[in-house]
Amino acid sequence: MTGSEGLSRRDFLRGRALTGARRDEELSGLTIAEAARQIASNAISPVELMRSVLARIQRLEARVGAFVTLLDPEQCLDLARDAEHDIEMGGYRGRLHGMPVGVKDTHYTEGVPTTARSPILDDFLPRFDATVVAKLKAAGAIVIGKTNLPEWSFGGATPGTHNPWNLEVDPGGSSGGSAAAVAADMLIGATGGDTSGSVRLPASVCGVVGLKPTYGRVSRNGIVAISWSLDHVGPIAKTVEDAALLLGAIAGHDPRDRTSSRRAVPDYLARLKTGIQRWKVGVPAPALLETYDRDVCNAFYEALQVFRDQGAMVHEVAMPRTFFAAYACQRIIRVVEAAAYHRRYLRTAADYGPGSGVRHQVLSGSLLPGAAYLRAQQVRASFVRELRAVFSAIDVFVTPAREMAGPPGPTGARPFNTIFNLSGFPAISIPAGFSSEPPGLPLGIQMAGRPFEEETILTAAYAYEQATDWHKRRPEL
Amino acid sequence: MRGPGLERDRHELIRDLAQQAGVPVREDELPQVAAIYAELLLLLDTVESVQLDVEEESAVALDLFAWETVPEGPVAAREGDAP
Numbered sequence: 001m002t003g004s005e006g007l008s009r010r011d012f013l014r015g016r017a018l019t020g021a022r023r024d025e026e027l028s029g030l031t032i033a034e035a036a037r038q039i040a041s042n043a044i045s046p047v048e049l050m051r052s053v054l055a056r057i058q059r060l061e062a063r064v065g066a067f068v069t070l071l072d073p074e075q076c077l078d079l080a081r082d083a084e085h086d087i088e089m090g091g092y093r094g095r096l097h098g099m100p101v102g103v104k105d106t107h108y109t110e111g112v113p114t115t116a117r118s119p120i121l122d123d124f125l126p127r128f129d130a131t132v133v134a135k136l137k138a139a140g141a142i143v144i145g146k147t148n149l150p151e152w153s154f155g156g157a158t159p160g161t162h163n164p165w166n167l168e169v170d171p172g173g174s175s176g177g178s179a180a181a182v183a184a185d186m187l188i189g190a191t192g193g194d195t196s197g198s199v200r201l202p203a204s205v206c207g208v209v210g211l212k213p214t215y216g217r218v219s220r221n222g223i224v225a226i227s228w229s230l231d232h233v234g235p236i237a238k239t240v241e242d243a244a245l246l247l248g249a250i251a252g253h254d255p256r257d258r259t260s261s262r263r264a265v266p267d268y269l270a271r272l273k274t275g276i277q278r279w280k281v282g283v284p285a286p287a288l289l290e291t292y293d294r295d296v297c298n299a300f301y302e303a304l305q306v307f308r309d310q311g312a313m314v315h316e317v318a319m320p321r322t323f324f325a326a327y328a329c330q331r332i333i334r335v336v337e338a339a340a341y342h343r344r345y346l347r348t349a350a351d352y353g354p355g356s357g358v359r360h361q362v363l364s365g366s367l368l369p370g371a372a373y374l375r376a377q378q379v380r381a382s383f384v385r386e387l388r389a390v391f392s393a394i395d396v397f398v399t400p401a402r403e404m405a406g407p408p409g410p411t412g413a414r415p416f417n418t419i420f421n422l423s424g425f426p427a428i429s430i431p432a433g434f435s436s437e438p439p440g441l442p443l444g445i446q447m448a449g450r451p452f453e454e455e456t457i458l459t460a461a462y463a464y465e466q467a468t469d470w471h472k473r474r475p476e477l
Numbered sequence: 478m479r480g481p482g483l484e485r486d487r488h489e490l491i492r493d494l495a496q497q498a499g500v501p502v503r504e505d506e507l508p509q510v511a512a513i514y515a516e517l518l519l520l521l522d523t524v525e526s527v528q529l530d531v532e533e534e535s536a537v538a539l540d541l542f543a544w545e546t547v548p549e550g551p552v553a554a555r556e557g558d559a560p
Contacts, residue, residue, distance in 0.1 A: 325527045328520035335517065346500050357509070363502055364513035367494040372521050378534060379527045 025059070027052035028185040029474065032242040035188060036095035039087065046087070046098025049188075050080035050142065053100040057145075057186045060477055065161045066181035068105040069113050069146040076100065079142045086140075096249050097140030102187040104175050105146040106153055107133050107233075108222035116224040117151045118358075119351045130222025131254045132191055132233050139249040145187070147177030151353045153193055153226050154338075154361065156201060156414075163206060164475040165441055169406055172205035174198040178236045179206040184477055189246050190236045195226045195334060197402075197417030199234045200429035200446060204401035207431045207442030207473065209461070210236050211243045214451045215424030216261035218247075219254035227337035228259075230330065230421045239471055240430060240462040244268035247454060263452055271455050276463045277311035282394035284416070285316050293404045299433035299443040300400045306467050307398070307460075317394060320386030323419070325379050330418040332368065332376040339365030384423045391425070391450045396460045401444030405435030416446065426454045430461045431470035442470075487511045 027035070027049050038044040054073050061067060083098035103109070106116045108126035115121045133143060148161045150173050158176025163169040164184040171180040175192025179202035182190050192199040194212040203210025211234045218233045225231055235246035248268045254260040283304060289297055304314050320326075342362040345352075352359040391397065399416040420427040427448040435441045445464070449457040465471050488507040491514060495502040502510055 322527055325523050328523040331520050332517060332524060343500070360506060360509040360513055363495070363500055363506065363510050364517055366498045366500045367491065367510075367514055368517060368521070372517075372524075375521075376524050378529055379524050382527070382529055382533050 025052050025056040025185070028056040028188075030188065031238045032095060032099055032189050032245050033239065035099065036097075036245075039098055040092070046080040046083040046142075047077060049098060050076055050100055050144075053144070053186065053188065056184070060184055060186060063162060063167055063477070064164060064180050064184050064186065066147055066177045066184065066186055067102070067145045068115060068117065068148050068177070071112070071144045076142060076144045083140060083142065093138075093140035094249075095245050096136065096189075099141045099188045100144045101136060101141045101246075102145040102147045102178060102181055102190040103130075103133055103136070103143055104149055104153075104178055104190075104192045106149065106193055106224040107146070107191065108224075109133055109143065109146065112146065114146065114224070116153060117149050117353075119353060120345055121224070126222065128222060131219035131256060132250045133222070135219075135250045135252070136191075136246075141189075141249070145181070147175070147181055147187075147190060147192075149174045149177060151356055152338075152342075152358050153195065153198065153224070154358045156197075158202065163441070164477055165207060166438070169438070169441065170205075172202035174202070175210075175236060176202045176206075179203050179208055179210065182206070182208045182236050182238060183475060185474065189238070189242055191233060191246070191250065192236050193223060193226070194232045194234055195230045195421055196330065197414050197421070199232070199236060200417055200427060200444075201402055201414065203236050204429045204431075204444030204446075205406065205442065207444075207470070207475070208236055208238055209240055209243045209428065209430050209471070210234065211247060211428045211454070211458075212420060212426060213247060213251065213454055214261070214426045216259050217251050217263075217426070217452065217454065219250075219252075219257040219260050221254050221256040221260075225337075225341050227334040228341075229337060230334055232421065232424075240428075240458055240465050241269070241272060243428065243461075244272055244458050247458075251454075261452070266455055268455055268458055271459050272462050274459060275310065276307065276395075276460050279307075279312040279395040279460065280393065281307050281312045281314045281460070282317035282390070282397040283314060284319065284399055288319065289400065291403060292400055293435075295405050295433075295435045295437065296400045296403060296443055300398075300445060303432050303445045303464065304398065306464055310463050310467060312460075314398075317390055317397070320383055320390060322379060322383040322386055323415070326383045326419045326422050327415040329376040329380045329383065330422045332372060333380065333422075335361055335365035336368055336373045336376075337365075338362050339368075380422055383419075387419070387423050387425065388450070391448075395449070396457055397448045398460075399446045399448075401429040401432070401446045405441045405443060406438055420448050425449065425451055426457055428457045428461050430465055431473075432464075432468070433470060434473075484508075484511075487515070 178190035
């Protein structure tokens with residue numbers, strides 16, 4: 001978005017329409033990698049791609065509800081024309097050039113409303129782009145919309161957004177708008193935020209790929225916070241290759257984020273297709289999955305066979321002694337840090353959303369003693385050391401992406417998701433099947449790796465993806 | 478103590494804690510805040526059940542992601558850490 005105010009979703013749907021636009025939605029189904037190949041070979045133009053995505057949004061947004069704010073369609077087309085012109089003039093910026101993408105409505109966008117779905121931020125117009133947004137634009141991507149989330153990103157559901165696989169089902173949260181839009185081909189790619197699994201969970205529920213990078217790998221400058229030491233930003237994409245492309249664009253040091261790493265960003269595509277022959281794949285003991293749905297477990301164990309078929313060695317690993325305390329640490333740290341962030345709002349404004357559990361949570365977090373937070377951080381440090389030891393013996397650690405088919409409720413426990421927010425280790429969720437009860441909802445698996453080894457989990461995810469066809473399936477809308 | 482008496486005491490505790498913390502908890506919010514606070518105390522019990530050794534307790538690792546610069550092995554003691 002280039003400094004002009006976006007349209008509300010309602011205004012867009014009322015029809016500042018695509019006058020004369022070709023209503024062909026076919027191109028919206030392309031992945032980034034596919035679209036980039038076609039743009040590079042002049043088979044399609046960024047304008048055709050944009051028209052296709054906008055037509056798709058115009059037809060489906062009333063049913064999916066993925067966006068809080070959409071850029072004016074004519075402005076989207078202008079930006080696509082600019083991209084087309086730049087490419088024709090030899091100014092090709094790479095595979096994201098001309099790609100219509102979206103960002104969660106926690107990402108600051110210059111001159112465009114950024115609400116985090118909070119009434120408190122209703123009138124907030126950032127004066128700068130979040131670093132992630134700026135990096136996407138620098139790579140040539142066209143940010144066409146701000147995607148939906150629960151109030152302040154709290155919770156595992158995204159009210160107002162519908163799962164493209166079953167419109168009566170929630171898409172999961174908190175980056176549910178991004179996941180639903182990508183699954184419905186209303187965006188070619190997107191980003192979200194992940195504090196307790198909020199990229200991986202909705203990606204899994206919507207049958208797409210969600211990657212939470214290592215803490216410090218992607219800048220959080222200009223991102224509305226939940227919890228400073230647990231928040232991560234990562235891509236949501238149709239394929240593992242697309243996730244790698246998006247991560248490559250948004251990763252890297254940012255002097256405006258003091259937690260940002262100075263490590264060089266590798267080419268995440270370089271090792272993507274090298275396979276997992278003789279890799280050591282760690283998995284949790286079955287006892288830790290006893291509460292998981294049967295469909296979820298079946299999909300998980302079938303996935304492990306796919307890894308074996310690829311030449312990997314699958315074996316159980318023992319979780320650290322602090323594993324069961326890790327979830328509790330994450331909850332305490334999250335709510336106390338959120339309380340600190342919200343203190344200014346608690347004192348000056350009562351207008352949280354109606355019936356808001358957010359206000360009650362941050363008030364409760366305000367009441368915990370400082371010693372509780374410190375103890376949680378000490379146990380966290382111990383857990384991270386122990387987890388490092390576990391990961392020193394394996395290449396990748398694989399779990400189900402979530403416990404049940406369909407999204408958990410707002411208080412659903414997700415220990416295998418939250419431990420990677422607590423530890424900062426990278427983790428990715430990818431499609432791995434469909435449920436029988438409720439029928440037809442996507443299932444996923446999660447792969448985690450050592451810090452800054454996103455290449456490793458991408459390689460494992462790609463190997464699994466290429467051996468299956470779950471990622472090729474699309475919801476009928 | 479059970480029933481209304483316990484609830485009254487819990488609400489009184491929340492009022493006191495909120496006053497000490499300087500945050501405004503409205504009367505109609507007391508039940509929800511008290512319920513979440515009780516849940517957090519249970520989580521805190523779980524956290525406090527973890528036995529940390531002296532080294533772990535003395536090294537207040539608020540440089541949370543020191544591991545970024547320590548590729549392998551235990552976190553080294555830093556100059557200035559308490560013995």
